[in-house]
Amino acid sequence: MQESVIRQARVPQPRTSELKKRLWKNKWLYVMLLPGIFFFIVFKYIPMAGLSIAFQDYKPFKGIGGSDWVGFKHFERLFTEPDFLNILTNTLLLFGMNLLFYFPVPILLALMLNEVRSSFFKRTFQTLVYLPHFMSWVIIVSISFVMLTSDGGIVNELLAYFGFEKINFLLSPEWFRPTYIIQVIWREAGWGTIIYLAAIASVDPGLYEAARMDGAGRVRQVWHITLPAIRSVIIILLILKIGDVLELGFEHVYLLLNSMNRDVAEIIDTYVYTAGLRQGQFSYSTAIGFFKSFIGLVLVMAANRLAKKMGEEGVY
Structure with missing residues (x-):
């Protein structure tokens, strides 16, 4: 002792x-x-x-x-609301489209920019794809309105010129989701490449030289060197993206929302505004926000645990 x-x-x-x-x-x-x-x-x-x-x-x-x-009165009201299932379905579908169509685009852009050897062209292209990120959703949706309107919009005028019927993109429920995801890609894809380009820049150039000496072409170098090098970054950003499963952003969807496409465009964020805040139901809208945050937390923890089991670093 x-x-x-x-x-x-x-x-x-x-x-x-x-x-x-x-x-x-x-x-x-x-x-x-x-x-x-x-x-x-x-x-x-x-x-x-x-x-x-x-x-x-x-x-x-x-x-x-x-x-x-x-x-739990307000939570019971939320889960028994007649429109809740439809609103939740719309939210999950838009999130699924974000994950399927938008999430890979910054990765592909970063890989393509990394292969560009002309510094002038590379910087010019980066500036062009970054620029929409600094525009508000009001400007993005306004530009889309001018281009897609059936009354003199350039897209419909081109359709009419080539003999096709004009399409009412802004009021058609079938075109709401494609319009939404195209706008998301247009505004955010370029900005999303920053992290991936930074990760690619940290790759040892000697690995590419060794691969070229072994006869590997550009595609094989990307597949066997670049992608494995940024895999951990992709996993972390994917986990964080999953946490935003019910957080699509109010402003963008609200600007596209109208009485004709409400059945497919109403999501949880817009429902909180219309049914909660505009009517002064603060407790009800807070309960919805609590539900969103709880689901996001559970999904982040589950995705992080799954990533750890697969041998990745995860978020924490």
Whole structure:
């Protein structure tokens, strides 16, 4: 017993002065962290206290402390709502289209840009594909409206010129989802290539030289070197994307929504706005947001665990 105490006493204990020296040495790194920490505390963690109104019959004039507790009443209403199944189906279908059609596009763009040898053409193309990201959805949808309208739109005019019938893209339920996903690809695909290009830039050039000496062409180099090198990045971004399964964004869909395509265009985000916030049903809309966040958290944890079992790093 005495020997163990003596051994523990011999172990050098961290000194406060050494800790202060380390903190002072890296002081600017901690200063750079402060805005991010402040942002998450103020705009992410403190507002989480407001989730309690999902279990209350919240009245603004009574406040959170004075409103009556109603348990899972608003969740029961959500799951028994006649339109809930249709709204959930629309949300999942749009997410599936995002995952199937949009998610691979930034990867393909990054692979193609990596093969471009002309720096001028590469930078010019990157600028062109990045540019739509800095436009708001209002501008993107407005441009699409001008191009797709049946009254003088360039797309319909070209269809009429080649002998086809004009298509009412903006009011047709069948064309809502294709229009939506094309707009998403147009606006976000170029911006999504940034992370993949950064990952590709970290690949050792010697691997490509060795592959060329072994007779591997461009396609084999991409398949056996580039893709395996960025696989971990793809997995991480896929896991994070799965977490947004019910978070498609309100503004984009709301701008495309109208009375003719509502059956296929109404999603959870727009339903929260129309049925919750516009009618002052704060507790009900908070319950819907709580449900969305919970599903996203469960899917991220499940996808991360599956990635770990497959030998990938995962998010955490």
